[in-house]
Amino acid sequence: NIYQFPKDFWWGSASSATQMEGFSGADGKGKNIWDHWYETEPNRFHQGIGPDKTSLFYTNFIDDIPLMKETGHNSFRFSISWSRLFPKGRGEMNPKAIDFYNSVIDTLLENGIEPFVNLYHFDMPMAMQEEGGWESRSVVDAYVEYASACFENFGDRVMKWFTHNEPIVPVECGYLYGHHYPAFCDFGKAVQVGFHSVLASAKAINAYHEKELGGKIGIILNVTPSYPRSNHPADVDAAEKSDLLFNRSFLDPSVKGTFPEKLIEMLRVENFLPEYLTEDLDIIRDNTVDLLGINYYQPRRVKAKENIPNPNAPFLPERYFDHYDMPGKKVNLYRGWEIYEKGVYDILKNIQENYGNIECFISESGMGVEAEERFKDESGMIQDDYRITFYEDHLKWIHQALNEGVNVKGFHVWTFMDNWSWLNSYKNRYGLVEVDLTKNFRRTIKKSGIWYKRLSENNGF
Ligand code: BGP
16 A cells, blocks of 8 residues: 555444435424424425435435444444434434334444444434524534433443534525525524534533543534645735634634634624633633544635625624635536545644644535436446545545544445435435435445445555
8 A cells, every 4th residue: 555544443334214214204203493494494405305305314224234344444433313212302212213214323333333422413303403403502502402311221332422514504595605504594593503603512421421431522614725826925824714713613623612702803893702701711621622623624715895784684694704715626527516635635734733642533524416327337326436536635635644643443434325414415426336316216336335335444555
């Protein structure tokens, strides 16, 4: 191997309940915001395919998990559906959900795959949303109850826990830009939602540590580096503001236990500080993560604002900066996102230099491709060489970071098998394994799945 990874490196993939389980109305599951939105506004969803029809892991996991093994997994991240476990968000638990997650965990372990379990992946139970969702303190308490129930029921076998996946995404998509339910555009609400997500995470970490179950608990963040267009101070300042809002808003409290002073000042000046109790800040300070998951897809390119913002327009982060397209950027041919492999190295070095070199791993990296069946060979296997190259190019930079002493423990791709995506449904395919919707959701390993197995067996390439 030219690129050799440490022994016990975590090779695997990530997924989420809403995107993979299906059966969103079955076996006692309560509704979450996605079920509700699809029911009330199906036209928002690509080709009208909703979260009821995802990749049917709920009934197929017995066959899917051996396929994970066949594609080189030694670890796999999934999320528990809060509304499957607690149909009303709190109170009575659904015994069928406990059975289901127990079977998934046991089957993973029998196949030599370590379960990494995430507690919240964009899927607020509808009953909790009706109480105000993350805007509301009572929902923070309900979440901690739910988290504790998960630790009690599954914590004897699950040793890696995560409080949230990409908590900035519900803030942005649900409360600023209208892509997720409840589709508000309200900066004040967005800040409150962000603060409560941080608080909920710290409280869940506290609950986990108190139980002394012997595992680790962390958070998964999409740390998207903000690169300024030039060294001009106005561009650098714009990039710093974007970094404070989108990255450090969660990274600092999760790892260091405090919010950046500059971020607090930005919010204070605009009158956007959230409501909180003094004790909340103590809880956040005293309950930082043991482990950090980093999702990386694309960088953020930022420049100073060119026009004075319209004071009457809704307040958005874009008050502070403009986006620009990197001239000559390498694009993800099939999705339009910029590909910048070195970004992953820059993030890891930042964690090493500014966040105490905390134990971390790349928890999502992936390439979404439209109409991928056009790359099938005669045997019917998708020849996704573009995806293999994409992963290798990122792994080279991760390897470089490792050589320089970064405490990076693993690499998880997005995702194991093609799955349903928020609003885009099955438009962009990400899997190592194809799911054919037209053939009863038949699974077929792609070329990248075979490559991944070799990578994991050789522990390098
Ligand atoms: C991440 C999310 C995933 C997944 C992925 C791909 O931000 O954690 O849930 O969906 O992005 O993005 P998309 O599905 O929008 O193409």
